[in-house]
Amino acid sequence: MIKLNEAPASGLHGELMVPGDKSISHRALMFGAIAQGKTVVERFLASADVYHTMGVLQNLGVQIEEQGDQLIIEGRGLQHFHAPTTALDMGNSGTSTRLLMGLLAKQPFDMPFFGDESLSKRPLKRVSQPLQAMGAHFELTDGDYLPGVIQANNQLRGIRYEMPVASAQVKSALIFAGMQAEGTTTIVSPLASRDHTERMLQKFGGRIDFDGDTIRIEKQPLLQGQHVVVPADISSAAFFIVAALITPNSNITLKGVGINPTRDGILRLLKRMGANIEMVNRHDDEESVADLIIKYQPLHGIEITAADIPATVDELPILALAASQAQGTTTISGAQELRVKETDRIDAVVRVLSQLGVSISERPDGMVIEGGKSLVAHNQKVALSSSGDHRIAMMIAVAALITKGSVSLIDEEAMAISYPTFMADLAQLMPNEEIK
Numbered sequence: 511m512i513k514l515n516e517a518p519a520s521g522l523h524g525e526l527m528v529p530g531d532k533s534i535s536h537r538a539l540m541f542g543a544i545a546q547g548k549t550v551v552e553r554f555l556a557s558a559d560v561y562h563t564m565g566v567l568q569n570l571g572v573q574i575e576e577q578g579d580q581l582i583i584e585g586r587g588l589q590h591f592h593a594p595t596t597a598l599d600m601g602n603s604g605t606s607t608r609l610l611m612g613l614l615a616k617q618p619f620d621m622p623f624f625g626d627e628s629l630s631k632r633p634l635k636r637v638s639q640p641l642q643a644m645g646a647h648f649e650l651t652d653g654d655y656l657p658g659v660i661q662a663n664n665q666l667r668g669i670r671y672e673m674p675v676a677s678a679q680v681k682s683a684l685i686f687a688g689m690q691a692e693g694t695t696t697i698v699s700p701l702a703s704r705d706h707t708e709r710m711l712q713k714f715g716g717r718i719d720f721d722g723d724t725i726r727i728e729k730q731p732l733l734q735g736q737h738v739v740v741p742a743d744i745s746s747a748a749f750f751i752v753a754a755l756i757t758p759n760s761n762i763t764l765k766g767v768g769i770n771p772t773r774d775g776i777l778r779l780l781k782r783m784g785a786n787i788e789m790v791n792r793h794d795d796e797e798s799v800a801d802l803i804i805k806y807q808p809l810h811g812i813e814i815t816a817a818d819i820p821a822t823v824d825e826l827p828i829l830a831l832a833a834s835q836a837q838g839t840t841t842i843s844g845a846q847e848l849r850v851k852e853t854d855r856i857d858a859v860v861r862v863l864s865q866l867g868v869s870i871s872e873r874p875d876g877m878v879i880e881g882g883k884s885l886v887a888h889n890q891k892v893a894l895s896s897s898g899d900h901r902i903a904m905m906i907a908v909a910a911l912i913t914k915g916s917v918s919l920i921d922e923e924a925m926a927i928s929y930p931t932f933m934a935d936l937a938q939l940m941p942n943e944e945i946k
């Protein structure tokens with residue numbers, strides 16, 4: 511347990527480059543493993559989730575070396591994995607699990623796989639069902655959950671699949687399988703979701719047609735190893751963006767943040783709430799990056815609907831905190847996917863913000879937040895739990911910057927899933943304050 515604050519913070523200042531993007535780090539490892547030759551991944555995210563993808567690939571015989579903030583991967587093509595020596599450990603990571611189910615859908619040996627308690631409650635049928643239609647075989651607990659087995663299989667065929675949910679994990683699993691399948695795989699999504707897999711496949715020399723919500727892919731020739739520079743993770747940056755917007759006197763610069771248009775929903779929504787976020791030093795490569803300058807600014811409530819969700823899905827907990835400080839009401843709907851993340855994030859956000867005195871109510875597919883009231887620790891003192899969810903843990907740490915009374919976080923270790931150095935980076939932006 512850590513004590514987060516004594517008194518409200520007096521402002522965030524200075525520059526920070528948050529760690530590398532988690533989604534892109536996972537994908538760089540996977541493409542590096544199946545390409546021919548060496549792949550170097552610069553500024554990869556050294557966090558628990560990414561180490562699980564790395565551990566699984568090493569268990570399958572891929573050589574991966576860590577040198578400072580770089581990973582060096584010796585790729586050997588898709589046909590050269592070895593049967594694993596132990597069951598594949600996916601830890602807490604939905605991205606590792608679902609993407610690897612597609613990547614490993616055509617191997618000549620069985621691969622048992624498992625995850626932690628939270629991951630074992632997250633649905634996998636959304637991936638196994640279309641992959642089975644392509645010819646893959648899985649054994650899953652109750653047909654939907656870990657632990658399970660990715661079974662030996664020697665053929666995949668392309669299908670046309672209309673995804674019921676706009677999930678980048680499902681889409682990416684089908685792209686990885688489509689790369690190895692006979693014929694064309696067509697994937698149609700109800701809304702566009704993050705397209706890092708598509709962009710990285712092209713960088714590694716593959717061919718894919720993608721146009722918003724429809725993707726077409728054929729069997730791919732051998733990919734070639736690449737040098738990948740991972741942008742700073744906008745999902746991690748979001749905690750500092752909101753921290754600066756709600757803490758009076760703040761003025762910060764976040765360097766080199768990934769601003770891929772399928773990920774930058776948080777910026778668009780905060781601008782709709784009245785935020786002034788300046789973007790400078792923009793560079794466009796296969797992924798676009800820019801520096802973001804954020805200053806404290808009063809916000810107002812908005813309506814967030816289904817079309818807004820995919821580009822900001824992981825940022826909704828911290829956005830709910832911003833909404834609690836905005837004038838007026840914010841309504842979030844069409845966000846039922848939050849219920850099947852590391853925790854039920856609708857339930858977790860409503861629980862935590864209610865404990866801090868926010869008028870917030872739960873809906874089946876979102877929440878309604880009445881903004882404009884100060885956060886107050888009940889009886890001057892409150893100990894909050896993230897229920898083991900990294901994004902909820904970081905939201906609590908940001909809330910504590912403006913809470914009257916003392917806030918403790920029971921399970922701060924959850925932050926290591928995506929951002930092990932979060933508390934140290936927050937302290938760096940508050941040189942005059944004491945943060946544990």
Ligand SMILES: O=C(O)C1=C[C@@H](OP(=O)(O)O)[C@@H](O)[C@H](O)C1
Pocket residue numbers: 532533534605676677678679680682704823824847
């Ligand atoms: O593809 C990815 O890297 C991710 C996709 C999203 O999940 P869904 O595909 O379930 O929406 C997101 O919540 C997750 O943190 C990372």
Ligand SMILES: C=C(OP(=O)(O)O)C(=O)O
Pocket residue numbers: 532559602603604605606824851852901928
């Ligand atoms: C949902 C998340 O990740 P994953 O699905 O990979 O566990 C997240 O990082 O917020």
